[in-house]
Every structure is written in C-alpha cells, then in structure tokens.
Amino acid sequence: MSCAGLNPMPQARAFRRSPDEVMRLARMGCSHPTRLSFLRQLLRRMQAEGWRFDRPVWEMDAKGVGRAVYRAIGPARTYSLVAFAHDLPPEARSDRVIATAWDATFALFDGTPGAADLDRLAANVPLQEAGRVSRRELSLSRANRSVRLFDHVVERLAAGAQPDAAMLLETGYLMRTTAVYGAGKFGAADRAVIGARPEMRAPFQAEMLSVWLTRAFTVDLVDHLARAKGGARAARLAPALKRGLGVGNSTGLGMAPFLIRHPVLLNNWMLAREEALARVRAQTRVGAAERAGFRSALETARENAALWTSAHDIQRAKLADLRDSLDRIAAHVAQGWDRNAAHPWDDLWRWGQETLPLEGQEALLAAMLEPHGALIDGLGDCMDADEDTQFPINGAMKLGELRSILQAHYAWALGIDYTARAQCARFWYVSEDKLEPRLGARHDEPGAERELPLDTGRQAAALWQALQGQPDDLPVAHLLLAHPEHRPAVRRAQITARHPFAEIRDNLIAAEMLPIDILRCKLAFFGATRFDPRSDRWVRISLFQDAPYPEDLNGGGHEA
C-alpha cells in the first residue's frame, strides 16, 4: 500500500485477518460492496467538491435515435459522456461480446467535445471494437435495453401514468451495459495519462463516471420517448421510482483474469478493505452515531437482500444464507452484543466468525464499515498501484529466501497433485474470435498448449520442485538463467512477499473452481449490487441503484 508509512492507526494491525483467510475464492465469492467501493468513492468526491453537471447536447428523434452529451464539471477538469442511441432490431440484441450492434453506445471524453470530436466519435463509437477511439477518450462502452421494462415504462409514462413499481424493483434498471472498456483499450487513453489526477487516482473512476452518466441518459431517454409518444399528457418518471433504478451490467469471463494479472492492485484493494475492518475492530467504544449508522446499514442490507433474486442454484443458496445471517445479526445486535466489551466491534466480529456462514460474515463486514467513514474513507487513497515499479525481478534474492516465501505464502499450492485430472481440469486461453480470455476443458478440448499463465498454484509448485536440491545462497538470477520457464512464478512470489494480499490462494485450473467467485469479488469493489450469476461464468449485476442523479448533486446535500 502506497501510504503505509502514514498509517495513523498502528494498533489496528493486531486485528487484521490473514491473507490465508481472506484470499480464498469461497470467501472472495461472498464479497459485498462497501463504502470503499469505487463508485462510492466517485460519488463522495463529486459531492464534496461540488461538481456541476449539464447536458449541452440532446439531439434525439421521436424513435429515440440520436446523440447526447452529458458533462461532469469538476474543480479542475471536465469529463463528458458522449452517447449515441440507435434503433436496434430485437434479433440483433445480444449482451455477448460477440454482438455487433447495441441500443446505445458511449465514450467518456476528456474535456468538452467539439463538433469535430462528435463527428469522429459518431463514426467510431457505434462500431465499438470494430472502431477506434483516441487519446482524448477515457472509456468506450455500450448498453442494451432491458426491453420488457423499458417498453413498459415508456408506455405508462406516455399515457400520463407511472410505471408499475414492482416491475421496476424486479429488474432494477432500464439498460444494461455489456462492456465498459477503459485504460487504453481500442485506442483510448492509458491509465497513466489520468492516474495522477486526484479525481481519477482511485481505480476505475473514469469507468464509474461513464456508467453513472449512462444511468441519467437511460432515464432521460424514456422521458423523451414518452413525450414523443404521448405529447402533452405524458408524465415524467417520478423521482422516487427513478432513484431505485441503476444501470445493469452483463459481464463474463473476460474480466476474471484481471485480478490475477494485476497482483499489486488486487493487494491494495484487499489491504485497504482489511485495514478498514481492522480499524473498526480496534475501536474501544460504540458511539451513538456509529450504532445508529450500523443499524441503518443492516436494515438497508436486509431490504436489499429481500429484493435480490437469482435463478442460479449456487446464488440462491447464498441468498438464503445472507437473509438468515442478516436476521441473526440483527437479533444479536439487539440482544446479545456486549457493547461494553474492551473492543465491542471486535466482539461482534468474533461472534460473526463463529456463528455465521461466509456470506453472512462478509455482509457483516460491509455493514460494520458503513458508519465509520471518518475512520476509513482515507484508505480509498491507497487503492491504486504503481505496477511498473513492482515489475522488475530482484535477481539478487537468494534461493533460501525464495523458498521461505513459497512456504509462507504458497502452502495452499504446494501440496496439490496437479497431474490429477480434477486439479488441472481447466485452462485459460485467449479466444481466436474476440481475443478475449476464455476457460477451456483441458481433457476434452484442444488448445491447452496455448494456455495463459493463470495456473498460479501449479507454477508455484513447479518452482518449488525446481528449488529442491539447489543451494540456499544461489541468487535467483542464476536459477532463471538455467530455468527461464519459472520466471512468472518467481515474479509473483517476489511481489507476494511484498504484497501479501496479491495472490488468490486457490487452484485456478481446478475442476471445482468457479469463475463467478472472482467476478463477484471484483464487482463488489466496483460497488455492484444484485449479483445474479446466469452460469458459473457470466453474471448480471446492477450499479448505482439508489444513488443520487446528476441533478441531485448539482443541488448538493445528498448522502452518497
């Protein structure tokens, strides 16, 4: 973590969970969004800094085809979402990455776009991967309508009525993004271009801003279509209903390898969250405001859990665990919790660890962080990473030290027999058609010889074997001259020694490995809710539900 030296609460160290406990997929797959999640950080900053928002362009015909520009104007810089709305036939609507047309396409522009910029973007953004954006763009994305709800809302508003509240709650969004590309993809600006800007320093701020402005666009679009259809009698979507709408997102395997390929970043996300939990557990009293805030967070979590549905068996079991856990937490907080204990929050946490399933424990974590903004929000500044400085291998490290690192951080990997079918059943690869990461069945499908190096456990175990019989005082540089194939494992081990939360401590090629566990962890850090797996490898989620809209923040005064 980049600001470890500034840690104002060294006493929290004693309350930290170990990486062996935290970095397991079963637990990562129960992650909940917290106030450190990236969309929460974005909303807090925009509110605190008094950002202004406007919509300088709205050129939309009666069918909802056209373009719009939404601006977010901060104290130092302006960012603009450029939106293109299209007339998409139902047979062309697909959320998969293989799609070639969408209901709407977007780019986040760095500044205020001029007419030439808009024309350039109009020629490229609707094509998405087949087009090309430039260093002036920070993200490229697209969204499809949630057709049934979208049409219902337009119909009702056009008739001067409000849509059915239950239907809105059930789906939760008018459109869902099917990809949000940032950080240099398809010609966009690299992360390094914006990483030093205070408002972009936290991870994925450009992408979150793009999605948040997309949410405003989806509501404006239904209002526009209702007016075009119903004329003067059309109603506008009521603020209370509008607030409950987010932006959906459909996402798959493509984002899973990110957490494995960015170990320092993963460490910093995890460490910030774990430090936040440790700080709360280290508190010696429960303040009245914190107690009220915690109870409110629990109540919100229970309401959310009641509305959160999934058709997937694994997720349904988790949701049952979650609802039951939240009931038990509420009962314990009302009756059993000793708030006079030396460390009352730690007392509560330990109770949760002993009595709740993983799903409930991680929900408790999120609720415990919620009322402690003053204590933990600064940790959001530590969640970015300078990965380039961590890249070089230390060739002077002695093999004895490398061996100790493997023993300390890779014990989970060293005892596995990777020749057993179930332990090497999968392989990660890059697909020929979309150049996207995919997961293959090693024993049934061709291509394993072109495997991506995401078999982290197997590589660590192979390195461990290669070290057998080697002298302790031999430098790593000498080993790598003779055995260059161990280079990725050496690099990861050295990174993990410095960043103990860098590595997912599970076999990522095992038959029982669930990619959705990786996705849930990453999406929780984004701030996603309503995690709804559709298989073991793709999910739908919602972003920004119940968050303020641009016009709310323009006026100020809303809790983000």
Next chain:
Amino acid sequence: MKHDPRTDTALDLSLSEISALAARAARGAGRTWGEAEEAAAAACWLARAGMDWAGALLAVLDSTAGDTECALRAGIALADAAALSDAVTPARRRLDCPGFMLPFAARMAERTGQRITLDWAGTRVVLAPGAAPRVEGPVSIVGRAEVTIQPDTGGRTPCPDWPQTHRGAVSARHYARLMQFMMAFTVPTSASSQAGAGAQEDDND
C-alpha cells in the same frame, strides 16, 4: 530507430495495447511467458522513448541468434544480474538487434543509480536513472553489432525527461506481422465455452 511514417500507414496505439500485443506476439512466436512479459515491458519502454518498438520486437522474434546474441535474453540476464553488484561492470558483447537491449540496460541504471552508455556501430545511447534515453547517432535495429556497455563517466549532458505522451506508432505492415504472431497463440472458442457464456440465451428480456 525512429519510426518512419513514409514506409506505410502508421497506427497509433496506447501503451496497454502495445503491451498486450507484444506479450501475446512474443508468446505466439514461441517465447516463454517470462520472456513474453519482459518483451512487452521493453516494447512499452521503447514506444515511450519514441523508438520503433515494433520493428525492434519483430527483429528479436525473427532472429535466429542463439541465447547469448538474443537481445531479449541478454537483456533479461543483464537486468536480473543488476542487483548482484553495486557497480556497472564494463562489458562488450555481440548482439542481434542491440536496440532491444536498451530497456533492460535502463533498468540496470535504475537499479544501480548510475548513468550507463551503450555504444554500437556509430550509435551512442546514454541512460540515466528516471530519465528518457539520450540518443547520439542513428539507431539501427536490424543486424548484429558489437555492443559496449559501460558506466557513463565523462558525460555531463543531461538526459531528457520522459515525454507526457503514452502512445506508440506502428506501421500497418509491422502490425499485421505482430497480429499474425499473436493469432498463433489464440484458441478457437469451443461450443461448450460459448454455451456457458450465455450464447444460447435470448437477451430480449
């Protein structure tokens, strides 16, 4: 080694695109993953320095040189060994595509905190910790040359700051060849993978 836009149409790539393309192309060309990751980092360094990263990478991937003359392998060994000594030991060695050695020598400069010069065939490149390279003379990327690596003791001319831009140009011809290498390492998506990813589902809901 500067890019010559007259040769054919140049594409402007972000560093993340260069990194992904270079790593996958190197792997597709049969290099180990460790070498591929290093090749990607080196390609980005060359691109930031305004050098012909793609031409240099292709020269390395096409090279038939053995371990000792391969600029990528020699560069990796040089950077790995940098921490073994506080001092930069002068060395002279024969390399294929010596320009590709520069990013690794820069890492040695970073690690030891010393300025380093590389001389070959009328070219001198000065590398200082934290700075962009200072190039004197033409940088040839093709062919083999005797390269001298030594501490820069006499020079006082400062090296330039890194430019603010984070892009790299690539000619259409080089891009096509790198893509060809990259495609050699991709796998056709299987039917079961597509089904698991939801390809059979209707999204009109």
